[in-house]
Amino acid sequence: MSSRKIVLFIAQSLDGYIATKDDSLDWLFKVEGEGDNGISEFYETVDTILLGKRTYDWIMKFENEQFPYKDKDCYVFTRSSIAPTDNVKFVNGNIVEFTRNLKKEKGENIWIVGGGDILYTFFKEKLVDEIITTISPTILGDGIPLFKTGDYHYELELKGTRTFNQFVELHYTVKN
Template sequence: MSKKRKVVLFIASSLDGYIATKDESLEWLFKVEGEGDNGFAEFYETIDTVLMGKRTYDWVMNQEITEFPYKNKDCYVFTRSSVEDTENVRFINEDVTDFVQTLKAEEGKNIWIVGGGELLHAFVQRKLVDEFIITVAPTIIGKGIPLFREGDYQLDLTLKGVRNFNQFVELHYKQ
């Protein structure tokens, strides 16, 4: 019997609940002293599929990278625009719920929602996220891009575990 695939959010947040500053900067995150890779490599081994919004994809591609960071994973980018697929990415312009249900029905490892805020909001509203792994940094930004947008929804989660990586605290919840 095969294990059911899960959709997992693995993300860092400021203490006051922001994933980036208003100008999409993550500098605040890199100033915090962590421990190793703060559990990233361990998590990365549990997934084979990456989902992200177009703005997050554009941000990743604008970084000084020599190689696409999710090269050995199936990578899907949700967009309302018509964009041609690349060697590493398939651009998706279809219903989020139907697409995710199809992915979850396939054999494979877990599915990672990389970001961003708009895509995550759609997933949370539709209760498509099975697990939330949120690493909290001891930084207060004051304003920025919120981890969770205001909306007409409520999720009741169960704490699965807590770990710390030096100054970071990882909170792991399941739906």
């Protein structure tokens, strides 16, 4: 078995939301961070990126149709059949089977970007090996939760903490 890990690297509000109900991240960009809040450093540790179709669509809109992860293998999980682009392969098969096979391939770590439905599947199926979450000093009260209610349980071990001005990063490994 390869030592390739699936890592969730994500920002959340203090009360556990990754976006507002209408998919807005405006609250996140209002917070004063430091540099790029560790994103570049993390980005160098992965060679593959997984994301859901809604997250992909949001990124494309936010980035004015300029896909930001061109130098990585990117897979977008979708319920539709969509032809690949120069930067992305769309996967509409079994997410769990696809991901388990991907983990067995040679390579660096795999970044699971989101969103909520994909993350729920990954947590439920015990596919996440590390969680790096950056906490914003913002309370949203409602929105898209990082951890949906469900039938899963994780024991975590704190690997480290860092601060980026107003943000706090928590880095956990999943205990087996």
